[in-house]
Amino acid sequence: MTSTSPTGTRTGTExxxxxxxxxxxxxxxxxxxxxxxxxxxxxxxxVARALAEFILAGGKRIRPAFCYWGWRGAGGEPYAPAAIGxxxxxxxxxxxxxxxxxxxxxxxxxxGRPSMHCRFTDWHRNAQLRGRPVDFxxxxxxxxxxxxxxxxxxxxxxxxxxxxVLRAAKSLFHLMQTELIAGQYLDMLGQAAGAVxxxxxxxxxxxxxxxxxxxxxxxxxxxxxxxxxxxxxAYSAFALPLGEAFQLRDDVLGAFGDPGETGKPxxxxxxxxxxxxxxxxxxxxxxxxxxxxxxALLGDRDLSPAGVDVVxxxxxxxxxxxxxxxxxxxxxxxxxxxxxxxxxxxxxxxALAELAHTATNRRT
Amino acid sequence: MTSTSPTGTRTGTExxxxxxxxxxxxxxxxxxxxxxxxxxxxxxxxVARALAEFILAGGKRIRPAFCYWGWRGAGGEPYAPAAIGxxxxxxxxxxxxxxxxxxxxxxxxxxGRPSMHCRFTDWHRNAQLRGRPVDFxxxxxxxxxxxxxxxxxxxxxxxxxxxxVLRAAKSLFHLMQTELIAGQYLDMLGQAAGAVxxxxxxxxxxxxxxxxxxxxxxxxxxxxxxxxxxxxxAYSAFALPLGEAFQLRDDVLGAFGDPGETGKPxxxxxxxxxxxxxxxxxxxxxxxxxxxxxxALLGDRDLSPAGVDVVxxxxxxxxxxxxxxxxxxxxxxxxxxxxxxxxxxxxxxxALAELAHTATNRRT
Numbered sequence: 001m002t003s004t005s006p007t008g009t010r011t012g013t014e015x016x017x018x019x020x021x022x023x024x025x026x027x028x029x030x031x032x033x034x035x036x037x038x039x040x041x042x043x044x045x046x047v048a049r050a051l052a053e054f055i056l057a058g059g060k061r062i063r064p065a066f067c068y069w070g071w072r073g074a075g076g077e078p079y080a081p082a083a084i085g086x087x088x089x090x091x092x093x094x095x096x097x098x099x100x101x102x103x104x105x106x107x108x109x110x111x112g113r114p115s116m117h118c119r120f121t122d123w124h125r126n127a128q129l130r131g132r133p134v135d136f137x138x139x140x141x142x143x144x145x146x147x148x149x150x151x152x153x154x155x156x157x158x159x160x161x162x163x164x165v166l167r168a169a170k171s172l173f174h175l176m177q178t179e180l181i182a183g184q185y186l187d188m189l190g191q192a193a194g195a196v197x198x199x200x201x202x203x204x205x206x207x208x209x210x211x212x213x214x215x216x217x218x219x220x221x222x223x224x225x226x227x228x229x230x231x232x233x234a235y236s237a238f239a240l241p242l243g244e245a246f247q248l249r250d251d252v253l254g255a256f257g258d259p260g261e262t263g264k265p266x267x268x269x270x271x272x273x274x275x276x277x278x279x280x281x282x283x284x285x286x287x288x289x290x291x292x293x294x295x296a297l298l299g300d301r302d303l304s305p306a307g308v309d310v311v312x313x314x315x316x317x318x319x320x321x322x323x324x325x326x327x328x329x330x331x332x333x334x335x336x337x338x339x340x341x342x343x344x345x346x347x348x349x350x351a352l353a354e355l356a357h358t359a360t361n362r363r364t
Numbered sequence: 365m366t367s368t369s370p371t372g373t374r375t376g377t378e379x380x381x382x383x384x385x386x387x388x389x390x391x392x393x394x395x396x397x398x399x400x401x402x403x404x405x406x407x408x409x410x411v412a413r414a415l416a417e418f419i420l421a422g423g424k425r426i427r428p429a430f431c432y433w434g435w436r437g438a439g440g441e442p443y444a445p446a447a448i449g450x451x452x453x454x455x456x457x458x459x460x461x462x463x464x465x466x467x468x469x470x471x472x473x474x475x476g477r478p479s480m481h482c483r484f485t486d487w488h489r490n491a492q493l494r495g496r497p498v499d500f501x502x503x504x505x506x507x508x509x510x511x512x513x514x515x516x517x518x519x520x521x522x523x524x525x526x527x528x529v530l531r532a533a534k535s536l537f538h539l540m541q542t543e544l545i546a547g548q549y550l551d552m553l554g555q556a557a558g559a560v561x562x563x564x565x566x567x568x569x570x571x572x573x574x575x576x577x578x579x580x581x582x583x584x585x586x587x588x589x590x591x592x593x594x595x596x597x598a599y600s601a602f603a604l605p606l607g608e609a610f611q612l613r614d615d616v617l618g619a620f621g622d623p624g625e626t627g628k629p630x631x632x633x634x635x636x637x638x639x640x641x642x643x644x645x646x647x648x649x650x651x652x653x654x655x656x657x658x659x660a661l662l663g664d665r666d667l668s669p670a671g672v673d674v675v676x677x678x679x680x681x682x683x684x685x686x687x688x689x690x691x692x693x694x695x696x697x698x699x700x701x702x703x704x705x706x707x708x709x710x711x712x713x714x715a716l717a718e719l720a721h722t723a724t725n726r727r728t
Contacts, residue, residue, distance in 0.1 A: 033542065040546045040571055043553055100510065104503035129556035130663060136556050139468035142506060143549050146464065146513060150541040153517040157534050163527035170521050177514040178397065182404045185507050189407055192493035192500050207404055273494065299494060
């Protein structure tokens with residue numbers, strides 16, 4: 001079976017297995033909730049189906065993987081149902097973040113398919129209902145995201161942890177939710193404010209990605225397996241630089257990635273006016289003329305493919321792209337150094353190194 | 365001190381005390397969360413302040429009151445912190461429902477003040493930030509509602525219940541969240557579909573109000589005090605008709621209420637095209653000409669005060685208003701009959717009868 005793993009390792013196979021099992025666990029949970037919704041009204045069938053398709057169709061399930069290896073690193077049993085449940089709760093929370101984020105960013109696609117609000121906008125238009133289709137689509141997506149946010153606590157509550165452990169896990173999970181929502185607000189505020197320093201952009205990354213995507217999932221897994229503070233600190237030393245590298249890779253893919261692989265239209269980050277570290281560096285390094293051009297093009301909702309190319313060439317010619325690639329390398333190296341020192345249970349070190357490699361070298 | 369109670373009774377005073385204590389409990393919780401937000405970034409101070417003002421400024425705190433008396437009715441100790449915590453969790457959930465509802469309905473005011481999205485729209489406009497102020501306002505309000513939805517579980521988790529009781533309470537609280545969000549979706553779908561039968565309108569009421577505002581809060585209080593199934597069923601027999609009467613009163617106030625008392629502009633329900641039981645009855649009873657007029661006026665975002673008067677006169681002349689007032693009387697009577705039969709602990713019967721009276725005879 002190791003041949004099915006991306007890296008061909010035993011731990012790589014375990015990671016893939018877990019991601020599958022998280023999917024099955026979510027599928028069972030969603031079936032139960034679909035039954036509840038249908039008992040309220042048959043009109044909710046479309047809601048249940050949309051949520052199941054969105055959540056089960058996928059994504060990279062990166063948070064569940066880090067959560068699971070946080071569990072294993074702290075001595076948790078392989079393939080334990082409680083660890084899979086905690087990982088599934090993260091994926092449910094993430095579904096809310098994506099659905100609400102896409103409304104806020106007015107993103108039309110997600111994972112190469114219509115985003116949730118677009119799906120309901122189209123449905124309203126096709127059914128020729130009253131009111132503006134876009135208003136209906138946005139409202140429906142607010143509520144569908146709310147289901148996910150309400151349900152993620154539910155998933156964790158029901159994952160079979162003993163009461164004292166559950167209490168500690170819930171406390172961390174709630175902190176994580178607060179940090180996530182705060183990070184999204186700061187991100188949005190940064191876009192609205194326009195002028196974002198490289199330091200401010202890195203602070204958004206810290207909360208919106210580094211803590212949310214890697215550190216807190218590892219902490220959640222660790223806490224459910226009874227990790228002590230020293231181990232949690234070791235997780236942070238690995239997770240925070242890695243998380244920053246992960247987001248920088250995301251920014252590079254958002255700017256230069258292949259839409260066929262990323263599932264996002266080329267240049268969408270530019271149209272949204274995202275003030276990434278990449279863009280902030282380009283603005284800081286650019287000459288007056290390039291700066292004026294960048295400021296005019298970023299946030300232009302109707303930016304043409306030619307405009308996208310202009311932005312890309314400025315980012316490259318100012319050296320911002322090269323700098324960010326070097327930052328990714330440095331941060332990844334720092335994460336791996338910390339991993340070497342961490343007092344981990346057998347197997348987890350290798351699995352986490354593999355995940356780190358995938359996270360920073362991905363093309364999607 | 366009984367003179368401070370609306371009804372001058374001992375239980376009336378206890379209700380008011382509890383509503384105050386729920387406010388204090390929420391205030392302490394929000395102070396803690398504000399500290400967390402400020403540790404993330406000083407830019408979040410505006411968020412913390414907006415949430416505190418919104419949540420602490422008030423509303424009627426009707427759900428906490430029903431929750432508390434569900435607790436007392438099941439033999440729970442007077443003024444117990446756990447009961448106040450559970451009641452506070454309901455109020456936090458309710459804040460999310462209101463903030464997200466106001467975005468979906470594009471309501472400009474709430475409790476006589478700018479709604480959350482309008483507050484952030486204005487802030488963006490005054491600060492002259494990038495992008496459309498209304499997009500920023502809506503996005504901020506989505507996130508602020510998300511904070512409340514994430515935090516309501518937190519409030520319940522931290523209210524000091526023993527593990528087994530907490531587990532049962534959480535399970536009910538999660539079901540309640542699912543029913544609430546489902547009810548909001550059905551309400552929105554009904555508005556979009558236009559043609560809503562009286563039965564469909566009553567089904568929306570059942571989930572969006574009767575269960576959410578009265579039955580589930582009482583169940584939550586009951587379960588935290590160890591109520592058995594028979595008592596929970598007795599609560600339902602009281603709560604469901606009362607909840608329907610409560611919503612019908614709301615519809616009447618939305619159509620005919622004094623803006624100075626309700627805090628909502630006159631005719632806003634008409635502009636939103638709300639398909640209330642009142643409106644559905646008017647449409648059903650109306651002649652062809654009145655029907656055409658109603659259909660044209662309902663959902664007209666720019667409906668004039670004269671237009672509002674036309675809608676009101678049709679509702680009155682078709683007998684819909686009279687019918688709804690009679691339904692309120694009948695439902696209230698059914699609720700009070702059920703209350704007489706319920707096996708309640710001392711004091712709770714009187715308190716619940718007082719709450720029922722307030723809920724169906726209020727002017728705000």
